[in-house]
Amino acid sequence: MTTDISAALGQMGVSEEQADLLHVAAQFCREEWPPERARAMIEEERGYDPDLWRRIADLGWLGIALPEAHGGAGLGIGEVVPVAEQMGRTLMATPFLASTLAAQLLLMAGSAAQQARWLPRLASGELVGTLALGEPGDEMRALGENEEGGFLVSGTARLIEHAAAADLILLSVGSGANRRLAVLETATLPAGVLRRETLIDDTRRAFELTLRGFELPGAAVLRKEAAGPAVAHAELAGALLYAADMVGGAFRVIDYTADYLRTRKQFGKLIGSYQALKHPLVDAFIGYERARSHLYAAAHSFGDQERGEVAVRMAKAQAETAYAYAADRAIQFHGGFGFTYDCDAGLHRRRALYDASRFGDARTHRKRIADMLF
Amino acid sequence: MTNTTSATKTESETPEPRDYAAEADAWFAENVPADPGFMLPLTFMEVGEDRQFEFLRAWQRKVYEAGYLGAAWPKDYGGRGLTEAHQKAATRAMRKHRGPILLNAIGLNWAGPLILDIGSEEQKRAYLKPILSAEHIWCQGFSEPEHGSDLGNAQLKAARDGDDYVLNGSKIWTTQGNYADYMILLARTDLAAENKYAGLSFFLSPMTVPGITTRKLKKLTGEYGFTQTFFEDARIGADCLIGGEGNGWKIAMRTLEYERGARGGQAGGYVSIPPDLMEIVDLARSASRDGAPALSDPVLKDRMVGYLMDMHALSLSSERKRIAPLVEDHPMALPLMGKLEFSELYRELSEFALTLLGPKAAYYVGEPNAADDGWWARSYLNAFSATIGGGTSQIQRNIIGEHVLGLPKTR
Numbered sequence: 001m002t003t004d005i006s007a008a009l010g011q012m013g014v015s016e017e018q019a020d021l022l023h024v025a026a027q028f029c030r031e032e033w034p035p036e037r038a039r040a041m042i043e044e045e046r047g048y049d050p051d052l053w054r055r056i057a058d059l060g061w062l063g064i065a066l067p068e069a070h071g072g073a074g075l076g077i078g079e080v081v082p083v084a085e086q087m088g089r090t091l092m093a094t095p096f097l098a099s100t101l102a103a104q105l106l107l108m109a110g111s112a113a114q115q116a117r118w119l120p121r122l123a124s125g126e127l128v129g130t131l132a133l134g135e136p137g138d139e140m141r142a143l144g145e146n147e148e149g150g151f152l153v154s155g156t157a158r159l160i161e162h163a164a165a166a167d168l169i170l171l172s173v174g175s176g177a178n179r180r181l182a183v184l185e186t187a188t189l190p191a192g193v194l195r196r197e198t199l200i201d202d203t204r205r206a207f208e209l210t211l212r213g214f215e216l217p218g219a220a221v222l223r224k225e226a227a228g229p230a231v232a233h234a235e236l237a238g239a240l241l242y243a244a245d246m247v248g249g250a251f252r253v254i255d256y257t258a259d260y261l262r263t264r265k266q267f268g269k270l271i272g273s274y275q276a277l278k279h280p281l282v283d284a285f286i287g288y289e290r291a292r293s294h295l296y297a298a299a300h301s302f303g304d305q306e307r308g309e310v311a312v313r314m315a316k317a318q319a320e321t322a323y324a325y326a327a328d329r330a331i332q333f334h335g336g337f338g339f340t341y342d343c344d345a346g347l348h349r350r351r352a353l354y355d356a357s358r359f360g361d362a363r364t365h366r367k368r369i370a371d372m373l374f
Numbered sequence: 375m376t377n378t379t380s381a382t383k384t385e386s387e388t389p390e391p392r393d394y395a396a397e398a399d400a401w402f403a404e405n406v407p408a409d410p411g412f413m414l415p416l417t418f419m420e421v422g423e424d425r426q427f428e429f430l431r432a433w434q435r436k437v438y439e440a441g442y443l444g445a446a447w448p449k450d451y452g453g454r455g456l457t458e459a460h461q462k463a464a465t466r467a468m469r470k471h472r473g474p475i476l477l478n479a480i481g482l483n484w485a486g487p488l489i490l491d492i493g494s495e496e497q498k499r500a501y502l503k504p505i506l507s508a509e510h511i512w513c514q515g516f517s518e519p520e521h522g523s524d525l526g527n528a529q530l531k532a533a534r535d536g537d538d539y540v541l542n543g544s545k546i547w548t549t550q551g552n553y554a555d556y557m558i559l560l561a562r563t564d565l566a567a568e569n570k571y572a573g574l575s576f577f578l579s580p581m582t583v584p585g586i587t588t589r590k591l592k593k594l595t596g597e598y599g600f601t602q603t604f605f606e607d608a609r610i611g612a613d614c615l616i617g618g619e620g621n622g623w624k625i626a627m628r629t630l631e632y633e634r635g636a637r638g639g640q641a642g643g644y645v646s647i648p649p650d651l652m653e654i655v656d657l658a659r660s661a662s663r664d665g666a667p668a669l670s671d672p673v674l675k676d677r678m679v680g681y682l683m684d685m686h687a688l689s690l691s692s693e694r695k696r697i698a699p700l701v702e703d704h705p706m707a708l709p710l711m712g713k714l715e716f717s718e719l720y721r722e723l724s725e726f727a728l729t730l731l732g733p734k735a736a737y738y739v740g741e742p743n744a745a746d747d748g749w750w751a752r753s754y755l756n757a758f759s760a761t762i763g764g765g766t767s768q769i770q771r772n773i774i775g776e777h778v779l780g781l782p783k784t785r
C-alpha cells in the first residue's frame with residue numbers, strides 16, 4: 001500500500017461570506033479601478049488614492065479577519081481572499097494587503113492593551129499599517145534591553161510596503177528564539193530613515209528602513225513568546241493573499257490578451273485563429289484555473305493545521321507559475337505593442353515578478369511541500 | 375465560520391448515502407475479485423483478449439446486481455432511483471478496494487446518458503438495463519479512415535429504404551468493435567444537405583445484422599482493442615434513428631460532452647485506472663540514481679511536487695465546477711478542460727515514472743525482470759488513447775479557445 005497523503009491536501013469549499021465578498025469586490029474593483037486609474041496612479045508618489053482607501057475601509061474590508069470586539073467582522077483570512085483576488089484583477093494598489101497582515105501580527109502577538117489600542121483603528125482604516133518581517137540579508141538588531149522591555153534598534157529592513165504613508169510598521173527585530181515584534185509609530189521616526197525603493201512593479205510602493213540606535217519603548221514590544229508563531233501565521237497569510245493577487249492578475253492578463261487576439265488582424269486573418277497563439281493562451285488559461293482551484297482550497301483550508309500550510313504553499317506556487325506564463329506570453333502575443341510601456345501585458349509581467357518574490361517563491365514553496373509530504 | 379457549502383459537507387448532510395457508502399465499502403471489500411492470473415486492462419480501450427472480456431463482463435454484472443452501478447438511473451430502466459451522491463459513494467468504495475475497471479464504457483457513460491436524455495420510451499426500456507448488466511456491449515462509430523478530427527465530414531451512408539436504412543462505408547478505431555452488440559453511429563442521410571453537418575443523422579445501430587464486419591487492429595501496445603468496422607448494404611430498422619433525421623451533428627456533440635465529462639448522467643464506476651502519484655514517489659524512493667535514492671534528487675522532487683499539485687488541482691476543480699460563485703466568469707471552462715488536463719497529465723506522469731526505472735526501462739510487459747510487471751510502460755503507451763481518442767488534445771485546445779475564450783475559429 002502506498003502512503004495516503006490526502007489528509008494533508010487542501011479541500012474545496014466556499015462560505016457564504018466569501019461568495020458575497022466576491023460579488024461585491026468584483027463590482028467595486030471593476031467600477032473604481034479601470035485601467036486608466038491604475039496607470040495614472042503610477043505617477044503619484046503616494047501610490048494609492050486616500051479616497052479609495054476610505055471607501056475600502058467603509059466596506060469593512062480592513063477588518064474582515066479581525067474580531068468583532070475590535071471592530072472587525074470576525075471572519076478569517078480565507079474571507080480576505082476574494083477581495084484580494086478582485087483587487088489583483090484590476091491591478092489595484094493600496095496598502096490593503098500590508099495593513100491586513102500588520103493587523104494579523106498584532107492580533108497574534110499583541111497584548112490586550114496593544115490590541116485594544118491599535119486594532120480598532122486599523123480595522124476602521126483610520127490608521128495604515130505595514131510590516132517588516134525581514135527579507136534575506138536584512139538585519140535588525142536589538143541592543144540594551146531596559147526594565148520596561150524596550151531596547152535600541154539598529155539595522156536595515158527592506159521591501160516595507162507603503163512605509164512612508166503608513167502610521168505603523170510592525171517590525172521584526174532579531175532572529176530565531178530572540179526574534180521580537182514591535183509596533184513602530186512612523187511619526188516617531190527621525191527624518192531620512194526611509195528610502196523609496198525602485199520596484200519592478202511600478203504600481204507598488206516599498207521602502208528601505210535604516211535605523212541607528214533608535215529607541216523603542218517597552219510598550220511598543222509585542223508578547224515575546226508569541227513572536228515566532230505570529231510571524232509564521234503572517235507569512236502564510238501573506239503567501240495566500242499574494243497568491244490571490246496573482247490569480248486575479250492572471251485572469252485579467254489572459255482576458256486582455258484574448259481581446260487582442262479577437263481584434264488584431266495579420267495576413268488577412270484574426271491572429272487568434274492561429275494556433276501558435278490560441279493554444280498557448282489556452283494553456284495559460286488552464287494554468288490560471290488550476291491556480292484558482294488551489295487558491296480557494298487554500299482559503300477554505302487555511303485554519304487547518306498541516307492541510308492549511310500545504311494548501312497555501314500550493315496556491316502560491318501555482319499562482320506564480322500561472323501568472324508568469326500568462327503575462328510572459330501576453331507580451332509576446334502583442335507584438336511590438338507588447339514591448340511598449342503602454343501595453344498592460346508589461347504591467348502584469350512586472351507585478352507577477354514582484355508578487356512571486358514576496359512570501360516565498362514557487363521553488364521555495366515546492367521544496368517545503370516535498371519536505372512535508374515525500 | 376458558518377454556512378459552509380463545501381461539496382463534502384452537503385453530502386454528509388444526507389444520512390442515507392452514508393449508510394449506502396458503508397454497505398458499498400463492505401461489499402467491495404468482500405467481492406473485488408482475486409488476480410485472475412492474466413493481465414487485466416487498465417482502460418476499456420485495452421480489452422484485447424476474450425478472457426479479459428469475459429472476466430470484466432462478469433465483474434460488471436456482479437457490481438450491477440449488487441446495486442452499485444446505475445444507482446442514480448431511474449428504477450423503470452434498471453437503475454436504483456437513488457442520487458448521484460449514492461453512486462459517487464459506491465464508485466469511491468470501488469476505487470478504494472481497487473476493483474477492476476467496468477467493461478461497457480460506451481454504454482454506461484455515453485450511449486446510456488444520451489438515451490436517458492433524449493431517447494424514446496421504447497429505446498429506454500430496450501437498451502438501458504442491458505447496458506448496466508453488460509448484457510449488451512456498445513461501441514461508437516464516429517471516426518472514419520479519412521475523417522477523424524473533422525468528424526463533421528463523416529461519409530458513411532445511411533440511405534432510407536422503406537422501413538429500413540441501408541448502411542455503406544466504414545468506421546475505424548472502433549473500441550470493442552469486435553465484441554459489441556450495438557453501436558452509436560454517426561452517418562450521412564442527406565448527400566445534398568446545405569452544409570456538411572446538416573446531412574448527418576444519429577443511430578442506435580445493432581452490430582449483429584448481415585453486412586457489418588469488423589477487423590481487429592493491433593495497437594501501439596502490441597495488443598488488440600479496436601477494429602475497423604465495415605458496412606456493406608447492412609440493413610437496420612428506421613426506428614434505430616435517434617433525435618430525428620438531420621440532427622446527427624448536434625447529438626454527436628452532445629455525446630462527446632458525456633464522453634469528455636462535460637455533461638453528467640453517467641452510470642457510475644470507472645472505466646480506466648490512472649497512474650497514482652504516490653506510487654511514483656515510492657518508485658523514486660526505491661529507484662537508485664547515480665548511487666543514491668532517486669528521491670534524494672531535489673530536481674526530481676520538485677517535479678513530483680509539480681505533478682502532485684496538478685493532480686490535486688484536477689480533483690479540486692472537479693469540486694469547484696459545482697460551486698456556482700466560483701465559476702461565474704466562465705461556467706463551462708472547467709467542464710471543457712477536464713479531458714485535456716487529465717489525459718495530458720496521465721501521459722506526462724507515466725512517462726516520468728519510466729525515467730525512474732533506469733536499466734529496467736528496457737523491459738516490457740511479460741518480462742519477469744520488469745519493474746511492476748511493466749505497468750509503467752503500459753500506462754505510458756496507453757495514455758495516448760486518451761490524448762488522441764475522444765477528440766485530440768489539439769482539438770480540445772481549439773474548443774476551449776473558441777468556446778471559452780471566444781477566440782476566432784481555426785479552419
Ligand SMILES: Cc1cc2nc3c(=O)[nH]c(=O)nc-3n(C[C@H](O)[C@H](O)[C@H](O)COP(=O)(O)OP(=O)(O)OC[C@H]3O[C@@H](n4cnc5c(N)ncnc54)[C@H](O)[C@@H]3O)c2cc1C
Pocket residue numbers: 275419513514515516517518519520521522523524546547548549550600758759760762763764765766767768769772784785
Ligand atoms: C485508443 C483509441 C480509441 C478510439 N476509440 C474510438 C471509438 O470507439 N470510436 C470512434 O469513433 N473513434 C475512436 N477513436 C478515434 C479518435 O476519436 C480519433 O483518432 C481522433 O478523433 C483523431 O482523429 P484521426 O485519428 O483521424 O486523426 P486526425 O484528425 O487525422 O489528426 C492527426 C493530427 O492532426 C491534428 N489535428 C487535426 N485537426 C486539427 C486542427 N483543426 N487543429 C489542430 N490540430 C489538428 C490532431 O490533433 C492529430 O495530432 C479512438 C482513438 C484511439 C486512439
